[in-house]
Amino acid sequence: xxxxxxxxxxxxxVGDSIHSxxxxxxxxxxxxxxxxxxxxxxxxxxFLFLMLVLPLVVVVVNALRDGFHTYVEAVLDEYSIKALxxxxxATVIAVTVNTIFGVFASYLxxxxxxxxxxxxxxxxxxxxxxxPVIAGLIFILTFGNVGWMGEFFYEHNIKIVFAAPxxxxxxxxxxxxxxxxxxxxxxxxxxxxxxxxxxxxxxxGFTIFRKITFPHIKWALLYGVILCTARAxxxxxxxxxxxxxxxxxxxxxxxxxxxxxxxxxxxxxxxxSSILVLLAVLILIARNFVEWKKK
Amino acid sequence: xxxxIVKVKNKKGVRxxxxxxxxxxxxxxxxxxxxxxPLISIFVSASHLNFQEFIEVITSRQVVSGYIVSLSCAFxxxxxxxxxxxxxxxxxxxxxxxxxxxxxxxIELPFALPTAVAGISLTFLYSDQGWIGSLFAxxxxxxxxxxxxxxxxxxxxxxxxVVRAVQPVLEKLDRQYEEAAMMLGAGRVYTFFxxxxxxxxxxxxxxxxxxxxxxxxxxxSVVFIAGNIPYKTQIAPLxxxxxxxQFKYSDATAIALVLLLLSFILMFFINSLQxxxxxxxxx
Amino acid sequence: xxxxxxxxxxxxxxxxxxxxxxxxxxxKSESEHGTDIELLNVSYDPTREFYVEYNQLFSKYWKEKSxxxxxxxxxxxxxxxxxxxxxxxxxxxxxxxxxxxxxTAIEExxxxxxxxxxEFEGNSSPYTSxxxxxxxxxxxxxxxxxxxxxxxxxxxITPNPKTSGGACWNFLAAWAYEQQRxxxxxxxxxxFIKKLYKNVLVLDSGARGxxxxxxENRQGDVxxxxxxxxxxxxxxxxxxxxxxxxxxxxxxxxxxxxxxxxAKKHKTQEVAKAYLEYLYSDxxxxxAGKNYYRPSKEAILKEFSNQFDLNxxxxxxxxxxxxxxxxxxxxxxxxxxDEIYEE
Numbered sequence: 066x067x068x069x070x071x072x073x074x075x076x077x078x079v080g081d082s083i084h085s086x087x088x089x090x091x092x093x094x095x096x097x098x099x100x101x102x103x104x105x106x107x108x109x110x111x112f113l114f115l116m117l118v119l120p121l122v123v124v125v126v127n128a129l130r131d132g133f134h135t136y137v138e139a140v141l142d143e144y145s146i147k148a149l150x151x152x153x154x155a156t157v158i159a160v161t162v163n164t165i166f167g168v169f170a171s172y173l174x175x176x177x178x179x180x181x182x183x184x185x186x187x188x189x190x191x192x193x194x195x196x197p198v199i200a201g202l203i204f205i206l207t208f209g210n211v212g213w214m215g216e217f218f219y220e221h222n223i224k225i226v227f228a229a230p231x232x233x234x235x236x237x238x239x240x241x242x243x244x245x246x247x248x249x250x251x252x253x254x255x256x257x258x259x260x261x262x263x264x265x266x267x268x269x270g271f272t273i274f275r276k277i278t279f280p281h282i283k284w285a286l287l288y289g290v291i292l293c294t295a296r297a298x299x300x301x302x303x304x305x306x307x308x309x310x311x312x313x314x315x316x317x318x319x320x321x322x323x324x325x326x327x328x329x330x331x332x333x334x335x336x337x338s339s340i341l342v343l344l345a346v347l348i349l350i351a352r353n354f355v356e357w358k359k360k
Numbered sequence: 361x362x363x364x365i366v367k368v369k370n371k372k373g374v375r376x377x378x379x380x381x382x383x384x385x386x387x388x389x390x391x392x393x394x395x396x397x398p399l400i401s402i403f404v405s406a407s408h409l410n411f412q413e414f415i416e417v418i419t420s421r422q423v424v425s426g427y428i429v430s431l432s433c434a435f436x437x438x439x440x441x442x443x444x445x446x447x448x449x450x451x452x453x454x455x456x457x458x459x460x461x462x463x464x465x466x467i468e469l470p471f472a473l474p475t476a477v478a479g480i481s482l483t484f485l486y487s488d489q490g491w492i493g494s495l496f497a498x499x500x501x502x503x504x505x506x507x508x509x510x511x512x513x514x515x516x517x518x519x520x521x522v523v524r525a526v527q528p529v530l531e532k533l534d535r536q537y538e539e540a541a542m543m544l545g546a547g548r549v550y551t552f553f554x555x556x557x558x559x560x561x562x563x564x565x566x567x568x569x570x571x572x573x574x575x576x577x578x579x580x581s582v583v584f585i586a587g588n589i590p591y592k593t594q595i596a597p598l599x600x601x602x603x604x605x606q607f608k609y610s611d612a613t614a615i616a617l618v619l620l621l622l623s624f625i626l627m628f629f630i631n632s633l634q635x636x637x638x639x640x641x642x643x
Numbered sequence: 644x645x646x647x648x649x650x651x652x653x654x655x656x657x658x659x660x661x662x663x664x665x666x667x668x669x670x671k672s673e674s675e676h677g678t679d680i681e682l683l684n685v686s687y688d689p690t691r692e693f694y695v696e697y698n699q700l701f702s703k704y705w706k707e708k709s710x711x712x713x714x715x716x717x718x719x720x721x722x723x724x725x726x727x728x729x730x731x732x733x734x735x736x737x738x739x740x741x742x743x744x745x746x747t748a749i750e751e752x753x754x755x756x757x758x759x760x761x762e763f764e765g766n767s768s769p770y771t772s773x774x775x776x777x778x779x780x781x782x783x784x785x786x787x788x789x790x791x792x793x794x795x796x797x798x799x800i801t802p803n804p805k806t807s808g809g810a811c812w813n814f815l816a817a818w819a820y821e822q823q824r825x826x827x828x829x830x831x832x833x834x835f836i837k838k839l840y841k842n843v844l845v846l847d848s849g850a851r852g853x854x855x856x857x858x859e860n861r862q863g864d865v866x867x868x869x870x871x872x873x874x875x876x877x878x879x880x881x882x883x884x885x886x887x888x889x890x891x892x893x894x895x896x897x898x899x900x901x902x903x904x905x906a907k908k909h910k911t912q913e914v915a916k917a918y919l920e921y922l923y924s925d926x927x928x929x930x931a932g933k934n935y936y937r938p939s940k941e942a943i944l945k946e947f948s949n950q951f952d953l954n955x956x957x958x959x960x961x962x963x964x965x966x967x968x969x970x971x972x973x974x975x976x977x978x979x980x981d982e983i984y985e986e
Contacts, residue, residue, distance in 0.1 A: 101548070102455055109451045110463070112444045116516055117466055119492065120473070120481035127484075166390045173383035183635055185387075187628040191395060193570055194623025196577030196597045197475075199402070199616040202604070206401035209731035210752075211609065213404060219732065222908075227733040237394055246570065250563045251528050253634070260377045270378035285528045292524060295471035301580045302475060309733040310718045311683070319474030324719065326480065327688050327851040329879060331859060338477040345472035349465030422981065480855075489861040505845050505862070588803060588846040590984040598848065602805040605723040606975065607730070607748055 121342060127335035139325075139333035140340060147313045148321035149340065151229060155236040155304075155317065156297040162237050163293050167244025168286070172278065175252035176260055186249070192241040197302025200238050204231055204307055227309035232317060235303040240293045247289030248282050255281050291352055295345055402620070405613040417614045426596035427618070433507055433595075434575030437514035441571040445522025446564060452523070453530045467523050470516050475580030478516055483585045486512060505587030510595065513581040518571030525567030526560055533559055562634040569630035573623040680713045680914055683905075685735035687722035687808070687897070688851045689872050693770075693934040694739075700930060701921055705914065713914065721849045722808035730754065734905045736915045741808040743767075743898040744966035750900075759900040768896035769922035770936035773955060774816040776887040777857065777866040777873040784864045788889045789820040792865060793838040800845055800863035802853040804974050809850040809895075811974060813867040816893040818973070819958040823891055837983040858884075869895060870951070871935035894957045 129136055139145065174186055192200065206212045208225040218225060225231050263273045301319040308315040310324065318341055325334035409417065417423065452464050470478065484490050487504040488497035496503055503509050533556070541551045557564075579597040587593040596619055603612035686694060698715040705713050718725065718733065722741035729735045730752045738755075740746055743766070749755050760767050778786050784797050792799055802810035814836070821835040822828075844863050847853040850872065857866040858876050865887075866873075873886050899919050906912045921927055928938035932947040944953070963969040973979045 098548070105447060105451050106455060106457055109444070109448050113448070113463060113466060115492070116512075116519065117469060119485055120478060120516065121469065123481040123484050123491075124473070124477065162390070162394070166387065166394075169383040169386040170391075172379065173387050176377050177380050177383075183628060183632045185391075186631040186635070187624060188391060188396070189387075190570075190573075190627045190631070191399065191620070191624065194573035194577065194627055195620060196579055196600065196616065198579050198597050198600055199577070199613075199620070202612070202616070203398040203401045205731045206405050206609070206613075207398045211731050212401060215732060224732075224734075226731065227728065234394075234398075238398070241395060246566070247524065247528070250525060250566060250634070251532065253562075254529055254532060257377060264376045264378060270382075273377065274379070284531070288524055288528065292468055292471065292520060295468040295520075299472045299474045305580075309685075309728050310720050311733075312717050314716065319476065322474055323476050326476070326855065327719070327849075328691055329851075329854070329858075329875060331855075334480075335477075338473065341472050341474065341477075342469065345469050346465075348472075349462075349468070353461055353465065420976070421985075483856075483860055487860045487862060504860075583848050584852070587844070588848060589843070590846075590981075591986075598806070601724075601848065602803070603976075604727060605721075605806050605808075607727065608976075611976075 128339045131332045136336045139336035148316045148318045152318040155233045159236040159297040170245045171248035176257045200303035201306025231307040235307045240297045243293035244289035247285045251285040408610040417611045426599045430596040433510040437575045438572035441518045442568045448523045449526035479581035479584030509585040514575035521570040522567030525563045529563040562637045679711045682715045683735045685718045686739040687741045739899045754904040765939040770931040772869045772895045773892045798844045798863040799842045800857045801867040803846040806848040812895040820891040874935035888952045894959045
């Protein structure tokens with residue numbers, strides 16, 4: 066406690082002077098810090114190489130092992146295209162829904178104090194802590210034949226599970242907290258003094274959000290959307306339980322990959338996975354572009 | 361809930377920042393429709409068991425060993441992710457080097473890659489015939505089809521959590537404090553542990569918790585690399601699947617419920633800590 | 644604000660693209676088929692290749708017979724989870740699964756009329772298979788029969804019977820062998836099975852996963868597999884594997900049935916029944932043989948006598964008292980399969 070107080074105290078006093086010195090200190094970084102820098106970078110790269118790059122290399126190498134022609138054929142297969150469409154549809158809906166939710170929920174939980182706040186925050190996190198298998202199962206237990214609303218849906222011929230709506234619902238569910246999770250720590254760290262000040266000066270709700278809150282969270286929001294998009298595209302477990310594997314109807318790309326793999330069509334399976342890698346890379350380029358524009 | 365809100369409002373007088381009602385409304389509606397209502401089904405389904413049956417299911421030896429495998433592997437994976445995630449975030453925020461952009465963008469790839477593909481690729485790499493696994497096999501270490509393999513799969517799926525939790529906070533963190541500390545003669549290690557880490561700790565903890573929880577429930581990637589031998593490498597979600605295969609929905613949901621409660625308690629603890637720290641910070 | 648705009652634009656573009664492509668494709672496929680009847684066949688993993696060809700064969704036959712176009716949608720997965728999906732609301736008109744036990748489970752939920760097993764010939768199994776071993780070329784460990792699998796240092800790959808219906812047949816085949824050898828000494832058989840599963844390196848959750856573990860990741864010395872699966876692997880990599888037929892095996896009988904409740908709802912009872920009946924036609928039987936399933940018609944099976952070892956000593960599920968009894972005795976929680984893993 067005392068440390069924190071001290072710090073804010075020192076900020077007031079030395080804040081400005083430090084800023085002016087900063088530029089002078091930075092360039093002649095001593096050798097030990099340079100060694101440290103390269104050491105840390107080296108470890109990071111090694112870790113990413115072993116855990117991330119190599120698995121992706123496996124995907125690409127296997128996708129191309131029967132030649133480029135086979136690759137193109139697998140990617141342009143009728144069912145691959147249909148799976149891609151469903152994946153994109155589910156992703157777009159899930160990201161939109163979860164972004165709206167994330168912004169409201171993080172604003173609520175960081176700007177207002179009320180009892181049950183922790184509880185609410187934890188409830189939002191539930192989809193993270195649920196095994197994807199269960200995430201799929203809960204929709205089946207709700208809307209499926211064995212579920213408590215099942216008879217109603219069967220009689221009225223409304224198909225939710227084992228149809229596209231189920232796939233979309235499951236995707237929304239597993240990515241539900243992503244945007245919120247990104248925004249919350251940032252808004253939390255920012256505190257609410259600025260908003261309070263603005264409100265006291267008579268600013269309207271939306272203006273406060275747009276002028277004060279939003280600039281703080283825009284990067285976190287972007288990260289959240291990207292994270293959510295990536296996760297939504299790649300979701301396998303929950304969707305697998307709920308889709309029924311109807312070829313050309315309820316198969317998303319990840320499910321299509323599994324089907325191809327189970328057909329001993331390993332090359333095609335990896336080829337289709339590489340579409341997902343490619344989509345992820347596209348998102349990365351888009352983000353870099355946006356970040357670059359800012360500067 | 362409504363009652364309490366009114367009370368707090370009265371106690372504090374007027375709520376200054378506008379938008380409470382709207383954001384509360386939107387949050388609760390979406391949360392209920394998309395998460396809570398479907399979630400009730402777990403309880404409905406598990407309630408078909410009486411208490412004794414419930415206890416029997418969740419304490420049978422296979423199930424307990426499944427919990428232990430899932431929890432211990434997820435814990436180690438989360439620790440590894442916390443350390444390396446922190447490191448990655450640090451490197452990405454503080455240093456400039458060629459290829460940094462690419463590195464930054466790669467962090468999300470584990471999400472985009474379907475877990476099944478991740479599992480297949482990792483098995484391909486780390487089995488004793490694989491590129492990396494064969495190196496270790498010469499030293500007599502088996503990775504795939506052991507708990508080490510399970511941990512690796514969980515590390516893979518959890519990488520983005522810690523990095524993306526810590527990164528934004530680190531970006532916003534004012535470097536003045538560190539520099540001040542350094543100028544005042546504090547060593548680099550001391551500065552990091554006493555000045556930087558406390559600031560990052562809540563987000564690090566959040567990332568850790570998410571990676572941990574994700575690992576506990578992970579199925580798609582682990583099932584390929586695990587070997588699935590009972591009492592050795594059988595994870596809890598696999599047991600859920602095997603219960604379902606026998607059409608025992610209630611048993612499956614009972615196991616799921618325990619996993620859910622474990623993660624819920626974990627997340628609740630972490631969230632409370634996070635909020636507590638923030639309030640503490642403000643006082 | 645600009646950023647939000649950018650994101651918004653990005654999202655809209657993606658939506659637009661996906662909808663545009665979606666519409667384009669939708670209209671195309673409709674004009675192609677002019678769909679009159681749709682049939683959903685929920686099946687298990689290893690039948691994909693067979694049903695792709697069979698569906699073409701059948702739609703041609705049906706077009707000639709009734710002048711109706713028919714589209715069959717296929718769904719494949721582990722047999723048990725496929726049965727589950729039908730129970731849970733996957734509206735299959737017909738199911739073609741790995742074992743009768745899974746269809747009985749659907750029946751118990753009231754979706755299939757009882758007595759389905761009598762509806763078609765040969766216990767409603769239009770094609771069968773047997774359990775064999777797939778070993779690596781050269782057969783270094785000299786694996787000839789079941790007893791070679793329990794030797795020290797032999798690594799076995801087989802899926803988990805608790806998550807894979809097909810794997811139940813593997814377990815029962817081994818059980819039948821040892822029972823015959825030691826004259827029905829159940830305790831000794833249990834020991835034998837225990838040793839066998841001690842040698843199992845990876846207990847995959849599904850049959851296809853096990854095959855991939857053996858073939859793609861090159862784990863283990865021997866894969867216990869269905870004959871048709873073994874032949875498929877052989878077909879892909881003929882110079883790397885050999886098939887070994889054990890002295891005793893089990894006749895694996897995949898079963899088929901019309902899901903009456905759904906067929907009634909979709910008004911497809913007639914065509915669904917015809918779809919399964921036609922599996923017994925000579926053409927379809929030959930197609931099954933071509934896909935390495937043993938045709939259930941004797942005459943057609945004989946045509947494939949150089950492909951299949953017809954002298955193999957086979958037990959059937961009836962020797963175990965039927966599926967319900969067998970499942971209860973061996974695979975339920977706490978039953979024999981769980982016991983062999985207890986210390």
